[in-house]
Amino acid sequence: MADDLDRMLGAAFAELTAARAPHVKPAGLAPVRARVHRRRTVRTALAAAAAVLVVVIPVAAFATRDRGDATPPIPAVSASAPSSPAGTDAPTIDAVNADCSRPPVEGPVSVQDLCDGTVPMPATDHSGLCPEGPTLFSAGQSGGPVLLLRTVRADVDHDGRPETAALYHCGGADPGRSTVAAVLTRTAEGVRALGGLRAAADIGADESGRIWARFDSDRPADPLSIVDAVHQWRGFGWDGSAFVQDRGSVSFDVRAAGLTVTAALRLDRPGPDGVRPATLTIAVGNLDRDAHAGVDLRIPALTGGPVAERGDCILADESHTTYNRCLVGTVAAAETRTVVLHYLVNPADVPRLTDPAGVAGTVFVHLGDRRAGQVAIPPATT
Incomplete structure (x- = not known):
């Protein structure tokens, strides 16, 4: 019974197909081309939308972030920075060697401002080794001689504008006793000195605006000073009128009776x-x-x-x-x-x-x- 029914349905379908065949035209490639074109159009639109999102999202995030602690990018250190002792803080932004050959730039106090022109050197208890007050520099050097060595930027007073800390060597046989770090800012009247740190062997900064100074204990007169030398990074924060040490060791020696x-x-x-x-x-x-x-x-x-x-x-x-x-x-x-x-x-x-x-x-x-x-x-x- 089932086989007879299948044969009847097959014969009816064959007659219907034969009757409609003269009126049916093959579709050809046109529908295929149209479908491919539609798919390409959709893909192009999706890719364009994705590209716009890639650009817009980071820009929107940058525009809405808090810039209160932002600091300018710091160039790579041209000389290897000294390692700090384990268990102590250290600067996260290293100073760079002063290059007086580069063109001037606008904004915060630049190396070129310090290389050529009058620099207000801060007052420090330096026994006359380093000058105080307006000092004329040419190519990073003043009479004496006073040499500009290194600079680093940090927003020490948290006003949104970075200051520049500059390390100077003021002559003398012992660099550890004849250097000064001057922290300078730009005002409407020109470059002004906020303050200074004396006898620093190197300088650095961190993202919080703290200035770091490296102090060395060794003295050339002592033949064992190299072996027993102590090199310390000490952090100084600005309190509105002076730089006060708030990080690092305060002395080169420690008592450990036990x-x-x-x-x-x-x-x-x-x-x-x-x-x-x-x-x-x-x-x-x-x-x-x-x-x-x-x-x-x-x-x-x-x-x-x-x-x-x-x-x-x-x-x-x-x-x-x-x-x-x-x-x-x-x-x-x-x-x-x-x-x-x-x-x-x-x-x-x-x-x-x-x-x-x-x-x-x-x-x-x-x-x-x-x-x-x-x-x-x-x-x-x-």
């Missing part, structure tokens, strides 16, 4: 070439109730021979001397940390290291960016 350091040097038997292995053992103890963080040992070179490092010691090379810098880290309460260094001692150095009337060297102890003391290395035992 921090104990002992050192012992042992010489082993010499080899066929007379070179003797030596072992320096340093124990750092903490008798205080609280932990001491940032323990840093400075050990001047005991011999011209090579050193084998072990533990947390880093061999550091300085221009005046070579020493081992041992970054011990945090010493917990009632804890003792031990550092071991291995040397190869040349025969010529043995009498100096074993002299009963002298000392083999000195270990300097730092806590972060401050000196905590020193301990003598007794004559070597054999």
Whole structure:
């Protein structure tokens, strides 16, 4: 029954198709082309709308953001900035070397304003090394000589207009005692000095408008100053009348009565070439109730021979001397940390290291960016 019904339906459909065939024309490619054209038109419109959104949304976001703390873009530092001690603040905007060859620019006080023209140098307790008041500069230099070194911008008074801090070297043998950082602003009457910081080795700034100055403790007259040098970044905020330090250390030294350091040097038997292995053992103890963080040992070179490092010691090379810098880290309460260094001692150095009337060297102890003391290395035992 079902098969007969299927045959009847098939025959009827065939007759209908044959009857309509002379009146049906093939569609051809025209509808296809029209459909493709419509799809391309829709895609183009969508792409244009997306492009407009990409431009409009960031612009709208920028126009509506709070610009109260905005600062100008700072060029990249032309020289590597010094690293700051662990656990302390540091400037986030570094100063750049002054380039007097670039053309003048409008807006905040520029390097070109300071290179050529009269600069109002601020008053500081500098014992006459740096000038005070209006000072004429040409190509970044004034008589004396006074040299323009570095500049950085920050909105120190939070009025929406950045000021310029400039670092000057005012002559003298010790750059750490003969520099001044002048913070300058532009007014309707011209360039005006807000204030200054003395004896800064470098300058920087942060997004909050704070001026940072790096202070160094080393003095060329002290042969051990390079080994025991302290370099500190100190932050200064503007209180409306002067710059007041509100970040960083306030002294180069710190008292840590509970921090104990002992050192012992042992010489082993010499080899066929007379070179003797030596072992320096340093124990750092903490008798205080609280932990001491940032323990840093400075050990001047005991011999011209090579050193084998072990533990947390880093061999550091300085221009005046070579020493081992041992970054011990945090010493917990009632804890003792031990550092071991291995040397190869040349025969010529043995009498100096074993002299009963002298000392083999000195270990300097730092806590972060401050000196905590020193301990003598007794004559070597054999």
